[in-house]
Amino acid sequence: MAVGETIVTRIGWKWRPALAGLLVAVAVATGAAQPPRRIISLVPAVTEILFAIGAGPHVVAVSNYDVEPPEVRSLPTVGALLDPDTERIIAMKPDLVITYGSQDDLKTQLTRVKIPFFDYRHGGLEHIIATMRALGARTGNVNQADQAARSLQTAIDAVRQRVAGKPRPRTLLVFGREPGSLRNIYASAGRGFLHDMLVAAGGEDVLDDIDKESAHISAEIVLARPPDVIIELNAATRLNEADLKKVVDPWMRLSSVPAVKNGRVIVLTGPGMTVPGPRVAEGVEKIARALHP
Amino acid sequence: MSIRRRLALVLGGFAIFTAAILTWAPTVGSTAISLARAFDRSIPWESNVDAQIFFVARLPRVLAGALVGAALAAAGVVLQALLRNPLATPFTLGVSAGASLGAMLAVTMQLEFGLLGITSIPLASFAGSLLATGIVYALAASQRRGLSTNVLLLAGVTLNAFFSALILFVQYIADFAEALRAIRWMMGGLDVASYTPIVAALPFVLLAFGAFAVMPRTLNLLSIGAEAASARGVEVKTAQRVAFLSASLATGAAVSLGGPIGFIGIVVPHLVRLLVGADHRIVLPASALFGASFLVVCDLAARTVMSPLEIPVGVVTALIGGPFFLWLLVKRS
Numbered sequence: 035m036a037v038g039e040t041i042v043t044r045i046g047w048k049w050r051p052a053l054a055g056l057l058v059a060v061a062v063a064t065g066a067a068q069p070p071r072r073i074i075s076l077v078p079a080v081t082e083i084l085f086a087i088g089a090g091p092h093v094v095a096v097s098n099y100d101v102e103p104p105e106v107r108s109l110p111t112v113g114a115l116l117d118p119d120t121e122r123i124i125a126m127k128p129d130l131v132i133t134y135g136s137q138d139d140l141k142t143q144l145t146r147v148k149i150p151f152f153d154y155r156h157g158g159l160e161h162i163i164a165t166m167r168a169l170g171a172r173t174g175n176v177n178q179a180d181q182a183a184r185s186l187q188t189a190i191d192a193v194r195q196r197v198a199g200k201p202r203p204r205t206l207l208v209f210g211r212e213p214g215s216l217r218n219i220y221a222s223a224g225r226g227f228l229h230d231m232l233v234a235a236g237g238e239d240v241l242d243d244i245d246k247e248s249a250h251i252s253a254e255i256v257l258a259r260p261p262d263v264i265i266e267l268n269a270a271t272r273l274n275e276a277d278l279k280k281v282v283d284p285w286m287r288l289s290s291v292p293a294v295k296n297g298r299v300i301v302l303t304g305p306g307m308t309v310p311g312p313r314v315a316e317g318v319e320k321i322a323r324a325l326h327p
Numbered sequence: 328m329s330i331r332r333r334l335a336l337v338l339g340g341f342a343i344f345t346a347a348i349l350t351w352a353p354t355v356g357s358t359a360i361s362l363a364r365a366f367d368r369s370i371p372w373e374s375n376v377d378a379q380i381f382f383v384a385r386l387p388r389v390l391a392g393a394l395v396g397a398a399l400a401a402a403g404v405v406l407q408a409l410l411r412n413p414l415a416t417p418f419t420l421g422v423s424a425g426a427s428l429g430a431m432l433a434v435t436m437q438l439e440f441g442l443l444g445i446t447s448i449p450l451a452s453f454a455g456s457l458l459a460t461g462i463v464y465a466l467a468a469s470q471r472r473g474l475s476t477n478v479l480l481l482a483g484v485t486l487n488a489f490f491s492a493l494i495l496f497v498q499y500i501a502d503f504a505e506a507l508r509a510i511r512w513m514m515g516g517l518d519v520a521s522y523t524p525i526v527a528a529l530p531f532v533l534l535a536f537g538a539f540a541v542m543p544r545t546l547n548l549l550s551i552g553a554e555a556a557s558a559r560g561v562e563v564k565t566a567q568r569v570a571f572l573s574a575s576l577a578t579g580a581a582v583s584l585g586g587p588i589g590f591i592g593i594v595v596p597h598l599v600r601l602l603v604g605a606d607h608r609i610v611l612p613a614s615a616l617f618g619a620s621f622l623v624v625c626d627l628a629a630r631t632v633m634s635p636l637e638i639p640v641g642v643v644t645a646l647i648g649g650p651f652f653l654w655l656l657v658k659r660s
Contacts, residue, residue: 214446254384258358
């Protein structure tokens with residue numbers, strides 16, 4: 035399967051559904067693999083993808099951090115990225131385990147007991163769509179996966195088209211900071227799904243040149259590369275007026291920054307913004323509305 | 328040369344050096360700024376980028392670095408004399424582990440309280456440092472004859488290990504993003520971008536320095552031994568208490584401002600001793616001055632070397648301090 039996935043990522047967009055179909059056809063014809071019926075996902079973003087492509091009913095356990103979609107909240111949990119409960123995972127007799135790229139020990143153990151796994155790592159927006167298709171092929175949900183992938187692509191493309199030709203505000207996308215101060219600012223840099231979401235939504239990333247998914251920057255960098263808009267992601271589901279003011283207030287010290295001067299420090303709430311799953315379409319939409327009101 | 332003249336000469340030299348570093352540091356950074364524009368009052372503040380970079384981003388950082396560096400270096404000198412152990416650091420007696428545990432709890436429990444503009448993390452870490460100091464002190468003071476420096480040392484080391492275990496536990500059960508933020512805090516950082524936390528830490532550091540100011544003679548005698556000091560009229564019990572509590576206070580305030588920045592409290596005192604001898608009348612103030620300039624220079628490296636990215640300042644002090652200290656060890660033996 036690993037070989038198959040490599041081919042999928044190398045082949046052009048148009049042919050992917052066809053290729054995925056072919057792979058499944060070959061698999062079925064040779065009797066090599068029944069589609070998995072007991073899936074364990076250790077990656078919350080992939081859990082969301084599994085449900086989006088119709089493989090949800092076969093998910094039997096998830097990681098400790100899984101909360102979406104609501105169905106997973108009643109499922110048993112088997113540890114997480116750093117502490118997967120290998121014993122429990124094996125005991126549940128899964129026929130597919132979704133692992134994260136860095137879980138080498140777990141993968142070795144799974145190989146030893148001959149439990150197949152699907153290895154995943156976070157990437158850009160394209161990677162989410164590719165993962166949907168690859169998982170569709172792997173779980174025997176090719177059509178539904180193709181549909182989900184296409185609707186995600188369509189939603190993102192629609193935003194792209196809407197903002198095409200509009201001036202692209204220089205934007206700083208902040209996803210972490212010490213509360214009540216400007217210390218330890220973590221922002222999205224020139225790579226990864228948050229960066230892709232910002233660009234798709236019609237913004238220019240002020241940290242474009244940093245080839246990392248995230249950057250820890252000082253107040254001086256914010257002043258020296260003044261953004262037109264500061265978007266701050268906040269995990270809270272809702273913020274009232276007073277709390278919102280508390281979140282935005284520390285930025286007011288940097289009054290020479292256009293975003294601050296023009297009142298364009300925008301807080302986007304909701305925990306879904308930082309999960310590279312099907313909900314990124316909503317995220318792109320939210321960012322686009324913030325950038326191009 | 329009389330001690331007074333030597334004191335004036337050596338400290339004058341250190342003071343001039345430190346003043347020069349503190350004046351120079353805010354003029355350099357990851358961005359080139361025009362000082363003329365930064366100090367031009369005719370340009371309105373809202374549109375003066377140079378002034379904001381100078382006064383909001385850099386100056387607070389330099390001042391925080393100076394305060395933390397001076398406090399940690401001086402606390403190191405005092406504790407090395409008190410414990411009669413050249414390997415003692417401001418973090419040996421559990422103060423920083425207590426502070427770290429406080430900060431860790433504030434980060435992972437997402438506490439967002441504040442007091443007079445001071446945010447939750449520095450408040451919690453200062454509370455943690457006071458708790459650790461209180462525990463160690465109570466244990467060491469329960470001995471009848473003065474503070475037992477052995478008990479002090481053992482209690483401190485044990486408390487360090489115990490708090491570290493608690494820190495790991497809290498980190499382990501925390502959310503991924505929070506654990507990462509907490510780990511980042513442990514690496515130290517001086518990008519305060521505001522004067523409020525500096526003003527908040529200042530009175531505690533000044534209080535400790537007030538105690539340090541009357542201490543050098545006593546420290547000279549204590550570093551020979553408690554009995555010898557007692558024979559020369561030192562109130563050993565009181566002196567030990569004041570030394571321990573003031574050094575802990577300085578450390579707690581410094582850690583709550585800049586995180587547990589390592590190596591300052593051990594490298595600076597030893598380097599200064601190498602330069603000026605062992606007399607605490609000179610070593611203590613000279614270490615404070617040199618600690619200030621050393622940390623400011625390390626932070627300058629932290630904010631410029633990999634710009635636009637930051638290097639945690641604790642990593643810089645360790646990278647410079649570690650090899651340097653080893654060189655010092657080899658050279659002296």
